[in-house]
Amino acid sequence: MRVAQTQAGLIGQTDLVKIPSLSRLTGCDIYLKCEFQNPGGSVKDRAALQMVTDAIDSGELRPGMTIVEGTAGNTGIGLAIVAKAFGLEMLAVMPDDQAKEKEMMIALHGGTLKTVPPCPFKDDNHFYHTARRLAQERPDYWWANQFENLSNYKAHYCHTGPEIWQQLGGKLDIFVSVAGTGGTIAGNSRYFKEQSDKVEVWSVDPDGSGIYAYLKTGEYQSQGSSITEGIGIMRLVENFKQAKIDYAIKLPDVDLICIARYVLQQDGMLLGSSTALNVAGALFAALQRGPGKTLVTFACDLGERSASKLYNQAYLEKKGLSVEKTIDELVREYQSGSAGERIVSVNP
Numbered sequence: 001m002r003v004a005q006t007q008a009g010l011i012g013q014t015d016l017v018k019i020p021s022l023s024r025l026t027g028c029d030i031y032l033k034c035e036f037q038n039p040g041g042s043v044k045d046r047a048a049l050q051m052v053t054d055a056i057d058s059g060e061l062r063p064g065m066t067i068v069e070g071t072a073g074n075t076g077i078g079l080a081i082v083a084k085a086f087g088l089e090m091l092a093v094m095p096d097d098q099a100k101e102k103e104m105m106i107a108l109h110g111g112t113l114k115t116v117p118p119c120p121f122k123d124d125n126h127f128y129h130t131a132r133r134l135a136q137e138r139p140d141y142w143w144a145n146q147f148e149n150l151s152n153y154k155a156h157y158c159h160t161g162p163e164i165w166q167q168l169g170g171k172l173d174i175f176v177s178v179a180g181t182g183g184t185i186a187g188n189s190r191y192f193k194e195q196s197d198k199v200e201v202w203s204v205d206p207d208g209s210g211i212y213a214y215l216k217t218g219e220y221q222s223q224g225s226s227i228t229e230g231i232g233i234m235r236l237v238e239n240f241k242q243a244k245i246d247y248a249i250k251l252p253d254v255d256l257i258c259i260a261r262y263v264l265q266q267d268g269m270l271l272g273s274s275t276a277l278n279v280a281g282a283l284f285a286a287l288q289r290g291p292g293k294t295l296v297t298f299a300c301d302l303g304e305r306s307a308s309k310l311y312n313q314a315y316l317e318k319k320g321l322s323v324e325k326t327i328d329e330l331v332r333e334y335q336s337g338s339a340g341e342r343i344v345s346v347n348p
Contacts, residue, residue: 007039008085011049011078012159014038016167016296021266022283025331027291030282032275032299033164040078040109042301043160047183048078050155051144052086061142066091069144070131072180072230073102074301079144080111091141093131098229101305121234147181147237156187164188164296165195173293176202176282178274179211180230182240184298189244200289203248203346204281210234212250216344227253227309227319228273247285248344255280258325260310270303273310280330287334288343 004010014037019030035043055061066089067079076092083090092106096115106113114134116127123129128147135143146152165172175192177185189201205212209232210220220234233240256276263269263279271279278297286295309315316322333339 006085008049008082010039011045011082012038013163016164017269017299019263019267019269019279021263022279022286025327026283026286028286028289028293028295030279030286031168031294031296032269032279033160033296034299036272036299036302038078040074040081041105041305042074042078043184043298044074044301045078045081046155046160047146047152047181048075048082048144050158051146051149051151052079052082052088054151054154055142055144056086061088063087065089065140065142066138067144068131068135068141069093069146070127070129071146073098073106073305074230075144075146075181076106076111076113077102077109080106080109084110091134093127093134095127099305099308101308102229105305146183147233147239150238150242152181152183153187153190153239153242156184157191158187160184161188161191165192168294168296170195171294172196172199172296174200174202174282174285174289174295176204176278176285176295176297178204178206178228178231178277178281178298178300179233179240179243180274182233182237182243185245186239186242190242193244200246200285201244202281202285203243203245204277204284205248205250206232206256206277207250207252208232209250211240212248212344215245215248215346224252227316227321228256228277229309231274231277245346248346249281249284249342251277251280251284253319253321254323254325255330257310257316257321258327258330259283260306261324262327271299272301272303272306274300275303276310283330284334284339287331288339 038045090111206226207224
């Protein structure tokens, strides 16, 4: 039990929980790292804390300054909480098509929110470029730059990975993770590989992201789109460069919708969209590798942050995602001979 002096002191040391239904289905132990237990409700709290404390230690970030960051939501919430703990201000730049739950949380935690229309990264009005410009215009602004700032990766290499390794007593066969900035998969994968090169690292990508194509062909290409938020990259960034990945797969939204509903019905676990994609990837890897394995992935954030999309039938119908897939269909699909053809073996 901890006694913290600020909310920032509660970040990290989250629990692991087994997913009973999927563990029974596969004969494996499939665990979730409960990152929703962080005070900001997501794994991004870890990167927020590390980026801010490293910047304070280096002298880049000083009392009275404002943190500026482009975010899909969760990093903005985490930075708003950390900013308050250190007597700083927070300005989040966010696409205006993200879940309204996240916009509300940034404001409730004292952050200032600027929303911009969604657009391709090459457009100067993209939320990333907007945040960078705003930070460059004033000397009392500091740009967190979560994609290129290696304090993001460091948070997981120094803290999250060691926590998981200790919790499992070093018994880990497969680590599965999505990538948004790449910091989570990079820091954890590098730590696990240093403990044992037998740990398999699986990257799971949604439609609309180019990571799967990059790991397969060396070029960023995407097809379709996804209801997940803040997941997927269309360019090579410094944090993702640190990742040690063995295998990559890409899964469609219908799979994560199936997983989210099944786990909610069977286990009472409310998964966010990013978490559901992680869990679908873990199910795929477990079925491919066979029983007896120990797998871990992330519960990235609070499931209720996906209420307006993943658990909104009208929204899903509008997106053409109303056709349901059963868990039996999903398991047969992941066990089929053709499923192996979807796996990219990544050249180190």
